[in-house]
Amino acid sequence: xNTRIFSALATFATLFVSSTALxxxxxxxxxxxxxxxxxxPIPCSYTNEDGQTFNGVVTSTGGNVLCTGMVAPTPDDATExxxxxxxxxxxxxxxxxxxxxxxxxxxxxALLECPIDGDEGGWTPTAMVKVCGPGWCHxxxxxxxxxDYNSTEIQFDDVTCYDLT
Numbered sequence: 001x002n003t004r005i006f007s008a009l010a011t012f013a014t015l016f017v018s019s020t021a022l023x024x025x026x027x028x029x030x031x032x033x034x035x036x037x038x039x040x041p042i043p044c045s046y047t048n049e050d051g052q053t054f055n056g057v058v059t060s061t062g063g064n065v066l067c068t069g070m071v072a073p074t075p076d077d078a079t080e081x082x083x084x085x086x087x088x089x090x091x092x093x094x095x096x097x098x099x100x101x102x103x104x105x106x107x108x109x110a111l112l113e114c115p116i117d118g119d120e121g122g123w124t125p126t127a128m129v130k131v132c133g134p135g136w137c138h139x140x141x142x143x144x145x146x147x148d149y150n151s152t153e154i155q156f157d158d159v160t161c162y163d164l165t
Contacts, residue, residue, distance in 0.1 A: 024069055025087060028058060029099045029114055031067040037109035037142045044112075058103060058112055065101040065112065106142045107153065113141060130162045139164065 026046045033044040042058035044067035056069030064084050088095040101114035113127060127139030129149050133156070143149040146161035 024054070024056075024071075025059070025066040026056075026068075027088060027091065027093070027098055028065040028067050028101050028112065030091065031056075033058060033067070033112050033114075035141055037106045037111040039109040042103070042110055042112050058110075060103055064095075065103060065114070104138065104140070106140055108142055111140065111142055113139065127164055130164055131159060132162070133159045 031044045031046045044058050045053050045055045047053045056067045059066050059068040104111050127141050129143050129146050130139045145163050149161045
């Protein structure tokens with residue numbers, strides 16, 4: 001009887017430690033992710049300094065967009081921190097200086113938009129078109145230009161598309 005109890009406790013302890021110690025999160029701008037909308041969870045991947053790549057999904061919490069996975073890259077890599085500020089500090093970054101990323105719905109699925117470092121040394125958006133209606137606008141990267149948007153979407157008199165490139 002004692003052997004079964006001990007075995008059950010050992011199994012539970014192993015599951016508990018492995019399920020909490022292996023989760024990781026990385027600021028999304030340090031990761032790679034698709035530029036097209038995803039119909040379900042948006043996949044992402046993080047490559048650490050050793051060159052190992054780890055796959056996760058895009059998560060959003062408190063206005064922060066992260067790449068989160070269940071297998072920790074290595075013990076030397078930063079893992080999910082107790083706070084967002086600690087997470088950024090573990091990567092040697094300031095949360096205030098990090099680019100703002102966002103997840104936006106599109107007709108084709110969720111789209112992750114994140115500024116990228118442009119050739120001019122500034123930050124440029126990944127969006128290709130800006131679509132505006134009464135009291136709202138959305139910048140989208142899911143269309144090459146407004147001709148692509150207009151050929152794909154139903155046209156409404158009060159919705160206008162503008163090319164951003």
